[in-house]
Amino acid sequence: MRDVALRAGVSTMTVSRVLSDPGKVSAEVRQRVMAAIEAAGYVPNRLAGSLSSRHSRVIGLIVPSLENSLFAPTIQGISEVLRRNGYQLMVADCGGSDAEEEALVTAFLAQRVAGLVLHNTRHTAAARAMIRRAGIPVVETGTLTPKPLDMVVSYSNHEASRAMTLHLHRLGYRRIGFVSLPAAGNNRALARQGGYRAALAEAGLPPEPRLMLEMPPGLPSGAEAVVRLAEGPVPADAIFFAGDVLAVGALFECQRRGWAVPGRVGIAAFDNIEILGQMVPPITTLRLPRAEIGRRAAEILLDRIQGRSAGPVRVDLGFEIIQRAST
Amino acid sequence: MRDVALRAGVSTMTVSRVLSDPGKVSAEVRQRVMAAIEAAGYVPNRLAGSLSSRHSRVIGLIVPSLENSLFAPTIQGISEVLRRNGYQLMVADCGGSDAEEEALVTAFLAQRVAGLVLHNTRHTAAARAMIRRAGIPVVETGTLTPKPLDMVVSYSNHEASRAMTLHLHRLGYRRIGFVSLPAAGNNRALARQGGYRAALAEAGLPPEPRLMLEMPPGLPSGAEAVVRLAEGPVPADAIFFAGDVLAVGALFECQRRGWAVPGRVGIAAFDNIEILGQMVPPITTLRLPRAEIGRRAAEILLDRIQGRSAGPVRVDLGFEIIQRAST
């Protein structure tokens, strides 16, 4: 910048102003400075800028996994909004571990991020304390948690799960199986289990442990689950797969076995991944506002950072049942 | 840090040393400093550190899309290696636009990233110039480009496409259709088309424009393509889908129409996404080293940054044909 200032015959302050608030500089000087910037091939140093101004334009995002394509639309949504506003995105994955999340929060705070997006809604006490001390805004996106750190943008996993279960009941199913990811340490899976149980109670169906399964993520898990529940001691007439791509794996297994869907067993999924609608038969599922969650999360974060809002924010973006031929 | 130093009764330099090279500080003082850090809830400011030392621990990654799950394993691989080495990852997507990539390169250089990973192998002249001036290492990962900016870690899209086409020929197919993403401005799609053409020539099959199609990404595109090529003026006996999830969409369409695969038409894909192996029938495809590309890219970048290597690097991680029931 010193170089640019010399070339343009002005002080570094003037160069700085041309970059940050061109209106404050006379047109003639601005021209000269711009030319000097061009000639010098000058790229401003935001590290120095942030250090001096005590404001950074970087947002940190921590997701349980970067590999899982479920997070992709959310990340894209965040990225989109940040980019439009001249902000940068730092990402990391914590593999669902609270301790790892804490370490990543520390690393991000050390980078002096201006805000955080956390997909998880469980955090270590140390992580909470650090974030509070740092005084930066935080958005949680994983589920509409009742006691957020700060702000939440999501949908209710409990309500979505409950709604789908009631929907299946309304369709006439009476032995509704439920398959989720392992619930230990996963607030989203827990909420979904809760919603399923609540719906059974409302519908007057007795809870049946042999109709509930927890499986690791992946297509083979879904395949295994459909067999266990449809051929089990209490054969399910429909199965609600509340996690990942389990429903896809299940339908493939039915195709391999020649089982009619929904004749032999109905199948419902939890997420609107594109493939569900293309399968034969297309699978009943929930439409979740994945991309919208990302966009809104970024927006309210920026609102807060730029002083356009204050106080707690809780945005429920809802969900929608998509009834298709599989149930 | 000043606060920590006061609490521990030492200079800030000593605190700095405890953090960066604890061996240089006596055990007793180290204890005291650590305690002070804890008590103060001190989180070091890496912005200041990087500014002062002129080294950052942030790597920038630019992909064409964050939404496309194809990049997920690569991103995860990079993230994994960086995390292990105490580095941070900044990501952004350029939507396949060179101009946007240039803007993002500028933004990353302004953040003084220590290195760059670019998926694209096409760049604007300005982007090339900036990167050269910045003097930071760069890895390109999209394809084994002949004239890399600096380092490349990938596989050859040309060779992979050629190998699969020859494989189909060896299986007895003679009217091999080829579907790719739009090749304009996409070096990967271009390379795949080239490989297909080269294979036809080697096999002594005449090139047939009516057997080649460019389609936008997405399942419906694959569905449309299979119909157009299998019912076209020159009906394909096999189709090689060299892009995205086109093959999946195609097979679903065949299921809907009751077409036997491979009886009516053989189907081959380009990427080892999990679902291909689970479909009915499972789809012949190429195994590509997606995650490995990410890991290696990060590793050679760190090697270069930490002075463990110099000079051009070109890593060909190869590919592998997975023959399955769809061909």
Added chain:
DNA sequence: TTGTAAGCGTTATCAT
């Protein structure tokens, strides 16, 4: 082993 001083490249603040 520990400390002092200078400087990294900006911006905030106050002058002019």
Added chain:
DNA sequence: ATGATAACGCTTACAA
């Protein structure tokens, strides 16, 4: 409208 000066919080280089 422009400039001078002092931070911002650390690390490098040198000294003790």
